[in-house]
Amino acid sequence: MERFNFIFIVAGILFFTLAFVIMGALPLAQYQGIDVVSMDQIATNIPYQFDELARDYPEAFEKAFGTTEPTADAFKEALETGRQAYIAEACWHCHTQQIRRIDPNDGTEVGHDVSRWAPDTRLESEADEYHNAMNYPHLFGTRRVGPDLIRSSGRHSNDWHLAHLWNPRETSPYSVMPPYTWFFDDDQGKVPNKRGLGMVTYLQWLGSWHTQFAPSQYEDLPQLPFDESWYPPYVPPETQPGEEGDPYAEEDPYGGEEDY
Numbered sequence: 001m002e003r004f005n006f007i008f009i010v011a012g013i014l015f016f017t018l019a020f021v022i023m024g025a026l027p028l029a030q031y032q033g034i035d036v037v038s039m040d041q042i043a044t045n046i047p048y049q050f051d052e053l054a055r056d057y058p059e060a061f062e063k064a065f066g067t068t069e070p071t072a073d074a075f076k077e078a079l080e081t082g083r084q085a086y087i088a089e090a091c092w093h094c095h096t097q098q099i100r101r102i103d104p105n106d107g108t109e110v111g112h113d114v115s116r117w118a119p120d121t122r123l124e125s126e127a128d129e130y131h132n133a134m135n136y137p138h139l140f141g142t143r144r145v146g147p148d149l150i151r152s153s154g155r156h157s158n159d160w161h162l163a164h165l166w167n168p169r170e171t172s173p174y175s176v177m178p179p180y181t182w183f184f185d186d187d188q189g190k191v192p193n194k195r196g197l198g199m200v201t202y203l204q205w206l207g208s209w210h211t212q213f214a215p216s217q218y219e220d221l222p223q224l225p226f227d228e229s230w231y232p233p234y235v236p237p238e239t240q241p242g243e244e245g246d247p248y249a250e251e252d253p254y255g256g257e258e259d260y
């Protein structure tokens with residue numbers, strides 16, 4: 001018996017060392033020579049949707065970033081704000097940021113990545129998409145209640161995102177995503193605040209390094225398969241966000257504070 005104990009302990013230590021080398025030491029050695037893309041480098045490639053935000057919401061934009069111009073500094077601040085809000089709101093609890101070669105339509109696996117991202121593009125997420133200052137820590141996510149977001153850029157317009165954040169069921173009738181009314185300064189979802197503008201900037205940045213779509217292409221993008229019969233009958237909510245009695249309107253999770 002004693003001999004078995006000894007063998008198990010030695011085997012345990014060996015396996016632990018092997019795992020440490022393969023998953024820790026080797027990647028570290030492999031990526032050591034590659035510089036992490038900095039925020040300044042990220043800001044040399046500003047997606048056009050950020051210019052649109054500055055143009056369409058000049059007052060809100062100025063209030064948030066102290067300028068009406070879509071400058072690199074404003075972009076960096078917006079990105080960082082959006083990412084902080086993404087973490088704080090636990091968007092990662094329902095959304096992943098990693099594309100895999102899986103598709104339910106071939107009858108083998110769960111997920112929609114192939115239908116959604118078209119098999120002919122560079123499909124799976126690759127290491128270089130994460131090797132930048134916005135990925136410390138990375139936000140791979142854990143579950144897929146909603147679709148993957150790593151290449152969201154340009155799949156919807158800014159206004160779609162704002163309407164969706166204000167009330168997801170306005171754009172997606174069956175959505176289980178909660179409304180984020182505290183991303184807005186008014187009670188109608190028309191004036192985004194710094195977090196709202198930051199979140200749209202962040203979503204439009206995600207994947208902007210990969211494929212950019214012009215607004216005229218939105219309708220031609222591959223869509224998720226959808227069949228109403230999969231869902232129970234749609235029951236409109238009793239209250240709209242912002243209205244009296246709206247359960248989400250009662251609390252401001254930030255206690256009225258703009259910065260966190």
Ligand code: HEC
Pocket residue numbers: 085086089090091092093094095145146147149152155168169171172174175176177178180199203
């Ligand atoms: C309870 C789970 C849940 C949470 C939390 C959640 N979402 Fe969603 N999200 C969904 C679902 C389900 C959908 C698909 C239906 C729809 O479009 O609303 C979705 C859709 C989306 C889409 C549209 C994706 C596309 O390409 O069509 C975006 C963008 C998005 N969510 C962003 C966010 C952000 C940002 C947050 C955090 C502020 C968030 N979500 C939090 C469940 C969630």
